[in-house]
Amino acid sequence: MNKATRIGKGASQRSARNDSIGTSNHISRRDLVGTLASLAALTIVPRHVLGGAGHTPPSEKLNIAGIGIGGRGQGDLHECNSENIVALCDVDEAYAGKVFDTYPKARKWTDYRKMLDEQRDIDAVIIATPDHTHAVISMAAIKRGKHVYCEKPLAHSIWECRQVAEAAREAGVATQLGNQGQASEENRLVSEFIWDGAIGPVHEVHAWSNRYISPRGIGRPKETPPVPKTLNWDLWLGPAKQRPYHPCYLPFSWRGWWDFGTGVLGDIGCHQLDPVFRALKLGYPTTVEACSSGVNDETAPLSSIVRFQFPARAGMPPLTLSWYDGALMPERPDELEEGRKFGNPDDNLFIGEKGKMLGHRLIPEPKMKAYDRPAKSIPRSPGHHKEWLNACKGGPPARANFDWAGPLTEVVLMGNVALRMEKQLYEKGLKLRMDGPNMRVTNLPEANRYIRDEYRDGWTL
Amino acid sequence: MKDKTLSRRDFMGAAAAIGAFTVVPRHVLGGAGHTPPSEKINIAGVGIGGQGGSDLRQLESQNIVALCDVDWRHAARCFDRYPNAKKYKDFREMLDKEDKNIDGVVVATPDHLHAIISMAAIKRGKHVYCEKPLTHTVREAKLLAEAAREAGVATQMGNQGQASEQTRLLCETIWDGAIGQVREVHIWTDRPLNGINKWYWPQGVDRPQGQDPIPDTLDWDLWIGPAPMRPYVGKRTYNPFVWRGWWDFGTGALGDIGCHSMDAVFRALKLGYPTSVEACCTLVNDETYPVASRVTYEFPARGDLAPVTLHWYDGGMKPPRPAELEDGRMWDTNGKLYIGDKGKIIDYRLIPEPRQREYGKPPQKVERSPGHYNEWVIAFKGGKPAGSNFPDHAGLLAQVVLMGNIALRPALKNKMLSTKLYFDAEQFKFTNLPEANQYLTKEYREGWTL
Numbered sequence: 032m033n034k035a036t037r038i039g040k041g042a043s044q045r046s047a048r049n050d051s052i053g054t055s056n057h058i059s060r061r062d063l064v065g066t067l068a069s070l071a072a073l074t075i076v077p078r079h080v081l082g083g084a085g086h087t088p089p090s091e092k093l094n095i096a097g098i099g100i101g102g103r104g105q106g107d108l109h110e111c112n113s114e115n116i117v118a119l120c121d122v123d124e125a126y127a128g129k130v131f132d133t134y135p136k137a138r139k140w141t142d143y144r145k146m147l148d149e150q151r152d153i154d155a156v157i158i159a160t161p162d163h164t165h166a167v168i169s170m171a172a173i174k175r176g177k178h179v180y181c182e183k184p185l186a187h188s189i190w191e192c193r194q195v196a197e198a199a200r201e202a203g204v205a206t207q208l209g210n211q212g213q214a215s216e217e218n219r220l221v222s223e224f225i226w227d228g229a230i231g232p233v234h235e236v237h238a239w240s241n242r243y244i245s246p247r248g249i250g251r252p253k254e255t256p257p258v259p260k261t262l263n264w265d266l267w268l269g270p271a272k273q274r275p276y277h278p279c280y281l282p283f284s285w286r287g288w289w290d291f292g293t294g295v296l297g298d299i300g301c302h303q304l305d306p307v308f309r310a311l312k313l314g315y316p317t318t319v320e321a322c323s324s325g326v327n328d329e330t331a332p333l334s335s336i337v338r339f340q341f342p343a344r345a346g347m348p349p350l351t352l353s354w355y356d357g358a359l360m361p362e363r364p365d366e367l368e369e370g371r372k373f374g375n376p377d378d379n380l381f382i383g384e385k386g387k388m389l390g391h392r393l394i395p396e397p398k399m400k401a402y403d404r405p406a407k408s409i410p411r412s413p414g415h416h417k418e419w420l421n422a423c424k425g426g427p428p429a430r431a432n433f434d435w436a437g438p439l440t441e442v443v444l445m446g447n448v449a450l451r452m453e454k455q456l457y458e459k460g461l462k463l464r465m466d467g468p469n470m471r472v473t474n475l476p477e478a479n480r481y482i483r484d485e486y487r488d489g490w491t492l
Numbered sequence: 493m494k495d496k497t498l499s500r501r502d503f504m505g506a507a508a509a510i511g512a513f514t515v516v517p518r519h520v521l522g523g524a525g526h527t528p529p530s531e532k533i534n535i536a537g538v539g540i541g542g543q544g545g546s547d548l549r550q551l552e553s554q555n556i557v558a559l560c561d562v563d564w565r566h567a568a569r570c571f572d573r574y575p576n577a578k579k580y581k582d583f584r585e586m587l588d589k590e591d592k593n594i595d596g597v598v599v600a601t602p603d604h605l606h607a608i609i610s611m612a613a614i615k616r617g618k619h620v621y622c623e624k625p626l627t628h629t630v631r632e633a634k635l636l637a638e639a640a641r642e643a644g645v646a647t648q649m650g651n652q653g654q655a656s657e658q659t660r661l662l663c664e665t666i667w668d669g670a671i672g673q674v675r676e677v678h679i680w681t682d683r684p685l686n687g688i689n690k691w692y693w694p695q696g697v698d699r700p701q702g703q704d705p706i707p708d709t710l711d712w713d714l715w716i717g718p719a720p721m722r723p724y725v726g727k728r729t730y731n732p733f734v735w736r737g738w739w740d741f742g743t744g745a746l747g748d749i750g751c752h753s754m755d756a757v758f759r760a761l762k763l764g765y766p767t768s769v770e771a772c773c774t775l776v777n778d779e780t781y782p783v784a785s786r787v788t789y790e791f792p793a794r795g796d797l798a799p800v801t802l803h804w805y806d807g808g809m810k811p812p813r814p815a816e817l818e819d820g821r822m823w824d825t826n827g828k829l830y831i832g833d834k835g836k837i838i839d840y841r842l843i844p845e846p847r848q849r850e851y852g853k854p855p856q857k858v859e860r861s862p863g864h865y866n867e868w869v870i871a872f873k874g875g876k877p878a879g880s881n882f883p884d885h886a887g888l889l890a891q892v893v894l895m896g897n898i899a900l901r902p903a904l905k906n907k908m909l910s911t912k913l914y915f916d917a918e919q920f921k922f923t924n925l926p927e928a929n930q931y932l933t934k935e936y937r938e939g940w941t942l
Contacts, residue, residue, distance in 0.1 A: 457823065
């Protein structure tokens with residue numbers, strides 16, 4: 032009875048919005064999914080069990096819910112506003128206020144769990160909360176058969192990345208990571224040029240980002256100011272360990288705090304290393320080493336260099352990938368013309384046996400101009416968000432779906448494991464040796480505590 | 493005059509008093525002008541609360557006759573150790589009053605005072621031991637080296653490692669061709685910060701607001717010396733020791749450690765001036781050096797020796813751990829890695845260790861040191877010049893080290909993204925970025941000259 036009421040409610044809401052969809056008697060896929068999900072509770076229901084592709088037809092609009100909407104979520108929703116934005120969820124009413132106003136018809140929620148339980152008309156969710164809640168929310172949505180767009184990094188820990196990617200694959204939902212650069216022309220050119228042998232075999236890549244994300248290299252504040260009335264601090268903390276509220280954590284500035292964010296590497300790595308992973312067909316590294324301006328258990332360092340060693344891959348030699356943040360960069364390459372700027376805030380330098388590429392361009396520029404470009408072998412994107420919307424409606428999988436995003440984020444987060452173990456690695460005279468497929472550090476057992484976060488009581492994946 | 497014999501130091505005093513601020517070459521004063529080996533020399537210490545006190549302890553075989561410090565509280569322990577030494581706050585007053593009693597001066601003040609005090613001493617014909625880095629600016633190092641050469645005084649910079657067996661082994665191993673031509677060297681240090689719970693001194697911070705009452709044991713005006721005046725702030729903001737991070741007083745991690753760790757590189761690879769300097773660093777302002785930086789110097793070929801790229805890292809940054817370094821072997825927080833065509837050396841040993849054992853010891857070519865401090869004492873008693881004397885070694889080393897700091901200047905940062913700094917040693921200037929040349933030198937506060 033209760034269930035039926037909920038179905039009816041969802042349907043009538045939709046009909047109020049769009050008469051062409053039908054009456055409350057029309058049981059759509061999304062209602063069905065809602066029902067099944069509530070019956071099956073915490074089991075994953077593969078979409079094919081639900082009959083047909085389980086996708087919203089291209090002619091029909093998706094019903095999208097945004098979770099974590101005050102910051103980056105707002106931009107993601109804007110990119111998807113050709114669809115129906117039916118629900119908005121944020122634990123910070125004040126920060127989310129302007130976005131609530133943008134979509135006055137959407138229902139407002141504070142707790143995503145309640146929203147997913149009670150609002151039945153949701154097809155897909157966009158998650159743009161702090162990193163530490165990405166996985167629990169993604170998983171809850173996937174378990175209900177919702178399509179998921181999740182901001183980068185995919186999750187806060189390596190273990191979470193693996194679980195979320197596997198669950199999404201099993202459920203057959205459409206997924207996309209928020210690394211929109213992957214949809215660009217430049218991203219494809221990098222692969223096409225390298226595969227064409229434009230710079231010969233590549234042994235070395237340098238990637239850097241000098242984003243200022245939040246204060247880092249600092250300790251936990253001692254003051255305990257009152258929680259603002261507009262904020263649900265307990266929900267903001269989610270699965271993270273309890274700690275007193277402080278304005279230094281939010282909005283946005285959680286990125287530097289290990290319990291919530293993933294540092295500059297986690298913030299930018301999934302963007303910037305995407306073309307590197309694609310062009311050089313990288314999988315898991317064999318070793319990771321890190322050095323920094325000082326690491327502690329509270330915040331990521333102010334600056335760091337992380338170096339990943341990858342084994343040989345089909346037709347490609349072993350490779351060292353060096354990551355720099357906090358405004359550190361590799362040396363200026365001799366090939367770069369005098370007077371030409373080196374030092375975009377984020378960039379990649381590819382060093383091959385026959386040449387170098389800065390970003391997606393051969394250096395020096397005359398070499399680029401003279402280059403006989405290969406055919407465009409990689410399909411171009413209709414747009415990063417559009418890829419996902421298409422996938423939700425039965426189109427091909429989005430290019431940064433979780434099968435791609437999971438391993439990519441895992442490797443990025445391995446860098447953070449090495450950073451957090453910097454002192455121990457130094458004392459023991461080691462690099463971190465990784466068994467990627469088994470999510471294990473093989474030469475420093477205590478490092479494995481950073482592979483999987485402990486959740487606070489009452490929270491599970 | 494307590495002695496009927498006119499000793500060298502009396503003679504020097506008289507001559508200096510006549511010549512006032514001109515440099516009087518020692519040979520003009522007749523004879524070698526050195527204290528005979530049998531006689532003890534009289535030493536004055538300037539800046540004695542920190543490293544200066546340690547330096548003096550190494551020189552206790554001689555007479556410690558005068559002590560000068562602007563901070564008498566910080567200096568108290570050193571004063572107590574040498575109760576017979578005369579105490580001063582102002583080195584100028586000390587040099588005036590004790591002129592005839594002092595043979596040599598040990599300078600261990602903050603960096604911004606090194607050149608002025610050393611130069612004043614050299615002009616009076618005193619032998620000088622000065623802590624590293626030799627000076628605060630590139631030009632000061634050049635002028636000081638020239639003045640020391642002209643005056644013929646015995647000099648030594650405080651980079652004690654130069655006297656070590658390791659430095660000699662490194663040179664001999666590389667000259668023996670053990671790793672072939674060396675084209676790449678990496679040097680790193682964890683200074684200024686090593687994690688938030690342990691730090692040497694702050695960098696990457698701004699100037700504090702307000703001011704504190706100046707302790708009556710401190711002469712702040714003299715501490716500031718030639719630097720622009722600023723209000724005193726306590727709480728270990730500027731002194732003691734932590735002045736190192738401030739542009740106006742110190743020379744950052746590079747200045748502190750560079751003269752130590754680049755010394756062996758300069759000797760082994762016979763380096764001179766670089767052709768270019770390039771750098772990147774964390775947020776930097778006009779007050780303090782950055783928290784972490786990387787500075788890259790390029791040196792041209794020297795005779796048969798290949799061009800060399802020297803990479804400096806501080807603030808905990810390191811080069812990639814070489815594959816040759818065995819698992820379980822510590823990759824230290826401070827170190828040097830030499831990459832040759834035929835092998836690698838960390839500090840002074842081939843890696844991996846079995847390679848060093850197989851190689852054994854290189855043929856001995858460099859004379860062993862009687863000790864870093866003793867070298868100086870021997871030099872001023874007429875022996876051979878000390879290993880890190882200003883004209884032949886320390887002047888150049890300090891100049892090159894300090895050039896790296898110019899590449900970190902916040903005002904140049906934007907332009908440095910589009911170029912490296914190219915240095916022309918003949919013209920003694922950067923050729924491609926004229927505004928960088930102002931940082932080769934500095935303006936002194938009124939009343940102060942070199």
